[in-house]
Amino acid sequence: MKTPTVASRDTWFIRNRMTLLTLGVVIAYAAFIEWFWGWSTILSQWAQVGIGPILTALALLTGTYFLRTWRIYDYFPRETSGRFTALFRVTQIHNLLNVMMPFRSGETSFPLLMRSEFAIPLARGTSALFVMRLLDLHALMAAAGIGLAVASPHRLLAWAFWLAFLLLPVGAFVARRALVRFAARVLPKKAQPVVHEIERGLPADARAFARAWFATIVNWLVKVLVLAWALRLMNVTPLVASFGGALGGELSAVLPVHAPGGIGTYPAGITAGALAFGALNDKAALTTLAQASINCHLLIVVSALIGSALGLLISKKRVI
Template sequence: MADFLRRHAAALISLVAVVAYCGFIEWMWGWGRILSAWSAIGPGPVALALGLMIVTHLVRCLRVYDYFRADLSGAFLRLFRVTQVHNLANILLPFRAGEASFFVLMRSEFAMPMTRSAASLLWMRVLDLHALLAVGLIGLVVKAPLVWPAALAWCAYCAAPILGFAFQKPLFAFVIRRFPRKVARLAEGVLSGLPSSWGPFFRAWAMTVLNWTVKVVTIAWILHLLGVPGFSAPLGGALGGELSSVLPAHAPGGVGTYPAGIVAGALAFGAGDGADVLTALSQAAVNVHLMVLVSAAAGTLLSLVLAPRAAQGARPAA
């Protein structure tokens, strides 16, 4: 029994968390009340939102495919399956434990060294966090008392990756020399995962911005349709939810943490206050979380249909 618990601890924790979360939602509002909000929106917007979310999965896969284009030529569908399984594992497993599945899947599917895939993933996560904040901060710029200085500061922040890439060698050398060894190792990992030239860098950056723009705007749009008023509050809610999923404090399946991130982000961006506002916002957050989970499951099923089996005899990565 003890061996079983050790082997399946992550899965059992996830199962208990999901069951408890479902029970809490039923006790608090009732699933019938939660799900009835979708009928008010209508099937058209729901289908469009799910389609746009799956488009973001394809864009993320294309970013990885472009990064490893010399090694993965002609293997886009197989890579799509790998990235979708990794995405689902990342959502379902607690504390970012699902990130490790990317290294394992890339090694088993494409015989790629784990250090190489880990370095690339670290670099892409840095881009993800930067782009996610850049998109989300638009709401603060719009609401800023002095719009033009805020807009200039936002533009400077958006251009930071270009400056960082241009001066990467002296910057990383400074960090490696001056910071503690743990930070230096992280910097070395990011450096080893950086593109070798401007072309791959700009393509990765552009696809990262496209991915997060589409995803955050789609989530904000659905939040607006679900009753979150204004422009900034839905955008802040989308930013808060997605930040909760990329930071280490991530519950299994995002249960609790993802809706809480949406609520916190929307409130921070001016959703209002009061019990009624909080109740409506919480219900909208639960529904958006369901949409994110459904889109991840749909993307995974689509990838399994398009590439049902791993190809035999995958050639080793260079």
């Protein structure tokens, strides 16, 4: 039988195990970089880039957080009306948890925060998050498809497939009611309230869907272009490889396999994406790419911290 002290310590470890895991991975990763390259070498790339481009990139990345907040604000107009700053704080907490927690576990905070702050039922919040994440993934894959279509020897066929893929969300939105009716028929009666809330979590009409889709495209376009620009400034060549690296990093961030803080997985995604889009693979080029991918990841983490700080500054009320 455990003593109260041991039981209390075990409970503390269980309650904080994800935070401890994240902290441990961060420390190990920082030590590895110091041993392999040295942080002075990594950060020297920023010295070469200059303070102006760094601040511009951070401002643009932070600006995308306001666009993401507007997308949710428009998605739940009745519940969030007049409370944009509170919603911005919620989205920044959710974003920071998403960045820092492993395996996309930070996603679970969104429906919980929306219920706590705006009394939105869990099923509806979860449904809305699922739709938005599908749009996010679709936008990134469509962007990657542009590079594949350009490089394809059968361009006409490739662009036809790309256009069909681009319009997939429209088809899914048109078929939404039929899919909900099918779910209502096959699921037991106890699940009907959940099905109803899921339906309420979908875009209300075609205009609401179009706004959410447009905001998603603009958000990812800005983010990918900023990251590609940052990689190019850090000597990742050719330009299309910088674009591929930005896509690879962001795709690694929206997929389930996501390390704590994106450590390892995000730079690996950048490297894989850049190589897939034609980056040079000699030793010097790979070293430059590896260091640039780490710095690009640091840019994402710093922008997330800035967004969270802004969220706390512009909205004093704390989320419990």
